[in-house]
Amino acid sequence: MEEISFKIIVADSSHKKYSEQITDEMENSAKARGTGIAKRSPAYIETKMDEGKAVIALTSDGVWAGFCYIEAWGHGKFVANSGLIVAPQFRKYGLARKIKQEIFKLSRKKYPDSKIFGLTTGAAVMKINSELGYIPVSYSDLTDDQEFWKGCQSCVNYEILMSKNRQNCLCTAMLYDPHAKKNHTEELALRDDFKKELKLFDRWVRLKKFVMLKLTKSKDTVKSIFL
Ligand SMILES: CC(C)(COP(=O)(O)OP(=O)(O)OC[C@H]1O[C@@H](n2cnc3c(N)ncnc32)[C@H](O)[C@@H]1OP(=O)(O)O)[C@@H](O)C(=O)NCCC(=O)NCCS
Secondary structure (H helix, E strand, O other): OOOOOOOEEEEEEHHHHHHHHHHHHHHHHHHHHHHOOOOOHHHHHHHHEEEEEEOEEEEEOOOEEEEEEEEEEEEOEEEEEEEEEEOHHHHHOEEEEEEHHHHHHHHHHHOOEEEEEEEEEOOHHHHHHHHOOOEOHHHHHOOOHHHHHHHHHHHOOOHHHHHHHOOOOOOEEEEEEEEEEOOHHEEEEEHHEEEEEEEHHHHHHHHHHHHHHHHOOOOOOOOOOOO
């Protein structure tokens, strides 16, 4: 693969010109995958740039290549690194991993005591999260901030989430806890299992989709497998 060099930096107001391209790509990618997304406006993305709560990737020629931003919930008790997107022509260059590393660093700096969480259906993101120290958790371990969950309303799977009393959906919840005991052997073993194999994530995502979608069709026959 051709070598392309990217700048991965904390976004600021000079990057607002990319906001529409970013939100268009978020929407197009979600449509292409047939998955849900918490829809964001260009104005929202621009606020994140103004606040220094986003990371942007650009080529040396200033072509937009990727983006991710920070959201704080529950009065800063929780932080999410949301909206990860890499422009289609720059995928599979390791860019998502680098962007996630940078936004994780920025989150730890700005919110050193916050738990960092993510909700995703993407195997790539699950793998990267595990490398950063996230572990899979249940939805009840995430923020109960209503504003966060409102973001799911624009997702195609919202009905599934609500039918499960907001306790499960197609997305897998992952959490980094800065105060977790470092020698908790079970958690470390689990994290290692998840780090090993991308295929494991792929299988997990497929299984979850199968079970969840089946659940909505025949709620009475298959009950609460994940609860
Ligand atoms: C998901 C996405 C961010 C990945 O970006 P990327 O720059 O291509 O990812 P990377 O090159 O950093 O890959 C990281 C790892 O994930 C794997 N990966 C990348 N895309 C993958 C995919 N679609 N399915 C499975 N694994 C994938 C890579 O092989 C790599 O693993 P490896 O190092 O073990 O080989 C990008 O495809 C994208 O923007 N998709 C649309 C938006 C989206 O799904 N965002 C995530 C929302 S939670």
